[in-house]
Amino acid sequence: MPELPEVETIRRTLARHLPGRRIDGLEVRLPKLLRPEPRTFREKVLHRIFGEPRRQGKILILPLDGLALLVHFRLTGQLVFLDTCSPEPPHTHLLFFLDEARLAYADLRQFGWLEVIEEKELVSHPVLSSLGPEPFSLSAEEFHQRLCRHRRGLKALLLDQRFLAGLGNIYVDESLFRAALHPERPANTLSPEEASNLLHVIREVLCRAIETGGSSVRNYVDGEGREGSFQLEHLVYGRRGEPCPRCGSHIVYKRVASRGTYFCPRCQKG
């Protein structure tokens, strides 16, 4: 589920509640989500106090004085702060007890994971250190140069977290539509202007998605259990057969890079 805007929204909403709270207890219902194994995990996090949440790509980083709790939501993970009386979400697999409050990790498909590491291991962590730059942290020139090194299609490349960190299926389709670029267009065929424009629309889409609290297509909610509304501004994602907002042709659905892909065959030239 969560791509960069959703994880960023979760980060921001949790930042209102977590910093300064201590973990007093832990209830593990699905051990396979934890690294290291639950015994060590519990030993490490117990009695620690949360710091200011951070994010790298789609990974949420929760500092815990000296430690870091990494959370990857994959497709259906949720991390929700619960007041005394709020009910826990369905498919809750892990509960942190924080004084009167709780923090629930729920995950319908059970693909997500939580890992505790030492803060000093952050720089060398295999997942984090393999991430490419974020769309906000590289120049148009650098982006164009990186694109030129690959002959893969744009969709496949933009989904690759080693190339660029944070985009997923929704935001790649929405960005390519807005940039009028075909998802199968070889990356090394973009002109400097096309590359610069693509980076520009990626940033616009991500910023607007963050402003609107992310896309709640299926079951995404933020750290307070609330849905986002960027799905109302999707121009192609999930709109198979509907008229293209730019030219009126039918939006096509096709498997590209093994992912369901929505695009306008007329506006988005290959």
Place this chain on the structure above:
DNA sequence: GACAACCTGACC
């Protein structure tokens, strides 16, 4: 590159 694997649930 394509595909299966990891899971549960919604929808046709």
Place this chain on the structure above:
DNA sequence: GGTCAGGTTGTC
């Protein structure tokens, strides 16, 4: 019954 799903990883 089959297909699809905001992701990633490992296999041919």
